[in-house]
Amino acid sequence: MEKTVRAIVISGNGTNCEREVAYACHLAGAAVDIVHIAELLTGRVNLNDYHFLNLAGGFLDGDDLGSAKAGANRLLHAPVAGSSDSLVTQLQQFIGAGKLVMGVCNGFQLLVKMGLLPALDGDLDQTCTLTHNDSDRFEDRWCQLIIDTASPCVFTQGLNNLYLPVRHGEGKFIVADEEVLQQLEDRHLTVMKYANDQGQPTQDYPANPNGSVAAIAGICDQSGRIFGLMPHPEAYLHRTHHPRWTREELPEAGMGLMLYQNAVRFIEKQLL
Numbered sequence: 001m002e003k004t005v006r007a008i009v010i011s012g013n014g015t016n017c018e019r020e021v022a023y024a025c026h027l028a029g030a031a032v033d034i035v036h037i038a039e040l041l042t043g044r045v046n047l048n049d050y051h052f053l054n055l056a057g058g059f060l061d062g063d064d065l066g067s068a069k070a071g072a073n074r075l076l077h078a079p080v081a082g083s084s085d086s087l088v089t090q091l092q093q094f095i096g097a098g099k100l101v102m103g104v105c106n107g108f109q110l111l112v113k114m115g116l117l118p119a120l121d122g123d124l125d126q127t128c129t130l131t132h133n134d135s136d137r138f139e140d141r142w143c144q145l146i147i148d149t150a151s152p153c154v155f156t157q158g159l160n161n162l163y164l165p166v167r168h169g170e171g172k173f174i175v176a177d178e179e180v181l182q183q184l185e186d187r188h189l190t191v192m193k194y195a196n197d198q199g200q201p202t203q204d205y206p207a208n209p210n211g212s213v214a215a216i217a218g219i220c221d222q223s224g225r226i227f228g229l230m231p232h233p234e235a236y237l238h239r240t241h242h243p244r245w246t247r248e249e250l251p252e253a254g255m256g257l258m259l260y261q262n263a264v265r266f267i268e269k270q271l272l
């Protein structure tokens with residue numbers, strides 16, 4: 001019997017991109033379920049029945065206390081019904097089994113605020129955050145992105161650059177201290193950066209839409225299997241998603257799809 005890559009997309013409490021993310025997983029060849037967070041907290045669904053966890057974008061808890069902050073506390077501290085463990089314990093088992101996690105935008109904010117990214121020492125201490133854009137407003141624009149080709153990130157293998165949209169109010173990546181940034185750069189965990197027209201990382205607005213330190217748009221953990229990014233790959237799956245599709249010659253598949261295809265291929269090779 002043919003084995004299937006199983007993807008789960010978490011929804012609820014204010015997410016709004018779960019259908020697009022599920023569609024991306026489907027196009028990449030995975031069987032996908034959209035599961036409300038309450039299904040996990042009540043123990044009706046277990047993460048460990050899946051291979052690929054997707055934390056979708058949106059406005060968890062209305063960005064109250066800062067984007068994804070309340071959500072992070074819920075996952076870290078609220079026990080799963082019938083158990084004394086919180087969902088993060090299940091999540092750590094999931095990660096320990098060599099599986100994949102991708103957090104987009106609000107999902108990235110969630111991973112960072114839970115301490116799952118970058119987890120430089122392997123524990124859940126929060127060492128960086130995503131805060132209000134320098135422009136002090138919501139930024140909704142397409143961005144040029146460059147990829148660190150030496151990064152262990154599973155999702156970006158074979159990619160040099162991407163063109164994807166951002167839509168966020170709190171996308172400015174900052175670190176607790178310079179040492180954290182140094183370690184991220186040295187270990188090639190700063191997977192994705194905002195770039196200018198010359199393809200160089202930039203602090204200039206609007207190419208860098210939020211003022212992120214070192215132009216960081218996405219980071220991974222040391223295994224390369226946990227990846228968070230502010231731009232939305234699920235928003236560029238088809239040629240017609242591109243803002244200039246009527247004026248430019250473009251490949252049929254959008255660039256964002258490649259991240260999901262890399263994930264599915266990795267699981268097929270390593271886990272099935």
Ligand SMILES: NC(=O)CC[C@H](N)C(=O)O
Pocket residue numbers: 056057058059060063067104105106107167168169170171
């Ligand atoms: N699109 C998103 O996921 C937005 C995330 C968050 N609500 C912000 O504005 O920063």
